[in-house]
Amino acid sequence: MRDTLHLYGSYLAASLRSQLQYRASFLMMTAAVGATSFLEFATVWALFERFGRLADWSLPEAAVLYGLVNVAFALSEALARGFDDFPSMVRSGSFDRVLLRPRSTALQVAGSRIQLMRIGRLLQALLVLAWGAHALQIRWTLEQVGIACLAIGGGVALFSGLLVLQATFSFWSTESLEVFNIATYGGVETTQYPLSVYRRELRTFFTWFVPLATVTYFPTLAILNRSDPLGSTRAFQTWCPLLGWLFLAICLQIWEIGVRHYRSTGS
């Protein structure tokens, strides 16, 4: 484990040094990423401006939810970006190189490309989160900070799991499958609004199958001290983000199946 973290750290340092070789392009892309996420929040803001409230949630409350989702997503995108580019890695044959090295394939792919320009999204999400918390005058007790950390940690695991799952499919198809954007970008889009606005099928899907709500909606309720119209308990809201880690573990198992398939077909 320590050894693995050490290697990931080496990858991180190497990526950072390579990207800083192109300073102008790095800054520009960071700005572009920031601008994208700014427009995303502008959409939320415009809707609240027009309608006032959403299912009893105010804009600052929605901002806290939005912030948590996007902090987790930005972190996982930065740290597991290698999986996002994975189809091109299979196509160009560089995955063979990964198999030639005596380390776990998932670790190497994650480390192959760590994209720090996603910091643009991270900063924007933190800003929105801070603004919402300030407007609501949330008092950050130890418990609430703990819940927020659990939620973000579980969120990073879960989103990373989704990226792994998406990448796994390029072992079978050389086309990049847009359908997985449902789970990643679609998941972000969905869970930045309160879960209670969706129909039951969607709620079930995002709680139990792709448990995005467990790292976003439920812990946010606990942080905001809101009661849940869906009837979840406080203990569930606090601890359910751990499901994100379970999800990641399952995705990594499926990844291994994909690697096995690749090694029998070679492509």
Add this chain to the structure above:
Amino acid sequence: MPLIQVSRLSKQYAVAERRPGFWGALAGLVRRRTRLVQALDEISFSIEPGELVGYIGPNGAGKSTTVKILAGILVPTSGEVTVAGRVPWRERIAHVATIGVVFGQRTQLWWDLPVIESFELLRDIYRVSPAEYRRTLDELIAIMDLKDLLDTPVRQLSLGQRMRCDVAAALLHRPAVLFLDEPTIGLDAVAKLATRELVKRLNREQGMTVILTTHDMDDIESLCTRVIMIDEGRILLDGDLDQLRRAATTERRLVIILADEATWIEVPKATVIHRQGARLTLRFDPATVSAASLIADITGRYAIRDLYVEHPPIEEIVARLYQGRTP
């Protein structure tokens, strides 16, 4: 005991077929056709420690499939392989820690980083201890003359320099066997010679076992003690260079340089196949006429400045072998 043992190794692929044209593409949306391809058909060979083996064949012959299986990347359909006592595809991690692989066309170094930083990453990846790493690196710097390259970003290296660094990178973890895939492709003449010299030294002085796939017959001629030739998934020939020549043809070439350019030459039992100025190349078969009597005949009748006997170039031999197989 052989270092590499391959017996009755087979590999089949299912390949998707694309239909031509606009309507073909539209039909492909609905149904996709596949076809089975036999990439390797029960091939067997073994390689002893310290050998330098050339593995050659035309594109699609099964070369890279074999190398991928030996490297543990690919799982075969049937057959047995052991490399240093391990089955490559069963214990991938343990296996790949004992081999080194260099792809001529693709670098394994980090493009934007100085060479030394790539080496340090590889040290962490291969779990080489700092002391061991230091020792190996010093050795490699000495053997390959890397000192001035270490702080240069990889993208600024020439192809020849990059090849040297890539070979060094593949040796940092002291592998038992080195796979070189087209190591001289795209290199200029000087870099080609330097690369060959390097491989030769690794093999002769360090006792490194090397398996080399290449299209460049000069690589084979100057390096390999043994050649395995493959086509359509089967081994055509496994032996030394002489055997390779004998398998294709017994013919020899006699090159003569005439004293006078204008002289017209006619020799029984030999054919002129090339003439350039005073320089002529004749083809003859040692079974029907010995080199000695042929030379005696020619020097008796014409004024000759110089002459020598040679083998047909290896390219021609190889081309002839392939032609023989596919009528």
Add this chain to the structure above:
Amino acid sequence: MKPYLAVLNARARVLLQYRTAAMAGVATQIFWGWIRVSVFTAFYASGSAAPPLSLADTVTYLWLTQALLVLLPMRVDGEVQAMVRDGTVAYELVRPADLYWYWFTRQLAARSVPTMLRASTLVLPAMLLFDMGLPAGLAAAGWFLLGLAGALLLSSAFSTLMAITLLWTVSGEGIARLMALVGQFLSGSYIPVLLFPAWSQAALAALPFRGIMDTPFRLYLGNLSGMAAAGALLHQVLWTLALIAAGRALLSRGLSRLVVQGG
């Protein structure tokens, strides 16, 4: 015309080969649409004041954005980008066709073929399962088709302009991305333009972006008809011409810059 037709055909073939991607794309769009409809429905249920577009119309509008999403000048043209990076863009100059129209045709193909494929497969389930409405009438359907053609040309002109900015390698990509983003946002693909705050309406009406999505969809809904519809089409045409003119001017500047730099 022949070289342009050949480009169209070739691009169409490439795009058709992405079988799974095409099907998965439809599923994705349905899912997104479902989510967006849920969110808007919840907003309509919570709000007090009556918004300028009814819920039923908004739902239909949202499905239209899903079906015709590829109309949007979404991303930077990867091929042009690669050509600029490795310098092969110079070879584009020797093609036996006007470079501007050649690139324009590429963009048109990249939009029209996937639009056809996707829209035709998405509309039926959206209507049967998710309350998407029919055009407001025969006249509205006619206006809609005209508006759609206009949107296609406008969007292609816009993305050709984006591709041209790539000739300025260093800053080009960032500018192109930013243009795409702003275009998507202001075209009404996230939120119907009518639902933007009241103070922004005049500016949004003048800008070209609404012509890419909002105009054809409002024609479909019958929200614009008669003189207003004709005016909206005129708005599309004028902006298309303006963007083409700007694109041609920028392209000749970019190319002369290329010639000066190259050697």
